[in-house]
C-alpha cells in the first residue's frame with residue numbers, strides 16, 4: 434500500500450477536438466472511430482470506411498455542432514473535467530491530472546505531470562469517467578491507460594477504478610442533482626443514454642447466451658451483467674428513480690447518438706421524443722447519466738436538437754438536467770472512490 438503522499442490521480446474522460454476547425458475535428462474523429470473498440474470491423478475495411486466515407490462527410494457537420502457549444506475556455510467536456518480535477522485535488526490534497534482517451538492531454542502527459550510533481554510517485558489511480566461498462570467507453574479507456582503505462586515502463590503501480598453504475602454515492606449524487614428539477618410540473622423523466630450497436634452487446638456477453646437472447650435479459654441474473662452496458666444503465670435508472678420516488682409510469686430509458694445503419698440498442702431517443710407528446714407526456718425532463726460531464730452529446734444533441742424534435746412533435750416544455758459536472762455530492766463520491774483504493 435502506497436502512502437497517500439506518493440499517490441496521484443488521473444481523471445480520464447473521452448476527449449474533444451483541439452478546436453472547432455474542420456481539420457482538428459477530422460483528426461479527432463479519425464482517432465476516435467479508428468479505435469477497434471468503437472468500430473470493431475476489420476482494420477482495412479474500417480480504414481476505408483472511416484477515412485474515405487464517414488469522416489469526410491461527418492467532420493464539417495460535427496465541427497459546426499462543436500462550434501455551437503464551444504466555450505471561451507474550450508470544449509465543455511475538457512473544461513468541466515478540469516473543474517472536477519481542481520475540486521477533487523482541493524478535497525484530497527494530492528495531485529490530480531486529467532487525461533483523454535482521444536486527443537489531448539494523453540495519459541502519458543498526465544503520468545509525466547504527476548511524476549514532475551512527485552518523482553517518488555508509487556501509485557497512480559485512474560478513474561475512467563464512465564459509470565457503465567461498454568467496450569467503446571470504459572474498456573477502451575482502461576486498456577489505453579494500461580497500455581501507455583506498460584509501453585513507457587513507468588515504475589509506479591497503476592490502479593483502475595471499476596464502473597460505478599450502482600455505487601450508492603454515484604446514485605445519490607445523480608438523484609440529488611435531479612431533485613430540484615422535480616419541483617416543477619412535469620409529466621415524464623427520460624433517462625437518455627449514449628447508445629451502442631446491438632452487436633457490441635452480443636460481443637460483450639461472456640455467457641454467449643444471455644444478452645438480448647433471454648426474455649427481459651437485463652432483469653434476469655447473469656454473469657454477463659458485469660460487462661453489459663444495457664443492464665448497467667437499466668440499474669442506474671431504476672436506483673435513481675427509486676431514490677426519487679418516481680412512479681414507474683413517470684420515467685423511461687432511451688438511447689441516443691446512433692451512428693451508421695446498424696441496429697443499436699433501443700428505443701432511440703429521437704423516436705421517443707417524437708412519440709411522448711402523443712401519449713400525453715408533454716412536459717419533459719431529460720437526464721443523461723452515461724456522461725458525468727456535459728458535452729456535445731448533451732448540450733447539442735439533447736438540449737438543442739432533442740428539444741426541437743420534442744416541441745415540434747407537440748411537446749410543451751423540455752428541461753435538460755445538467756450532468757453531474759462538479760456537483761458537490763459527485764466530487765465527494767470521486768474522492769471516496771479514490772480514497773477506498775488508497776486504503777486497500
Ligand SMILES: C=CC1=C(C)c2cc3[nH]c(cc4nc(cc5[nH]c(cc1n2)c(C)c5CCC(=O)O)C(CCC(=O)O)=C4C)c(C)c3C=C
Nearest residue numbers: 447448449471495510567569570627629692723728729730
Ligand atoms: C460507433 C460509434 C460510437 C460509439 C459506439 C460510441 C460510444 C460511446 N460514446 C460515449 C461518449 C461520448 N461520445 C461522444 C461523441 C461521439 N461519439 C461518437 C461515436 C460513438 N460513440 C462520435 C462520432 C462522437 C463525436 C461527435 C460527433 O460527431 O457526433 C462524446 C462527446 C465528446 C465531446 O467532445 O463533447 C461523449 C462523451 C459513450 C459513453 C459511449 C458508449 C457507451
Ligand SMILES: [Fe+2]
Nearest residue numbers: 447627690730
Ligand atoms: Fe460517443
Ligand SMILES: [Fe+2]
Nearest residue numbers: 644661663664
Ligand atoms: Fe445484457
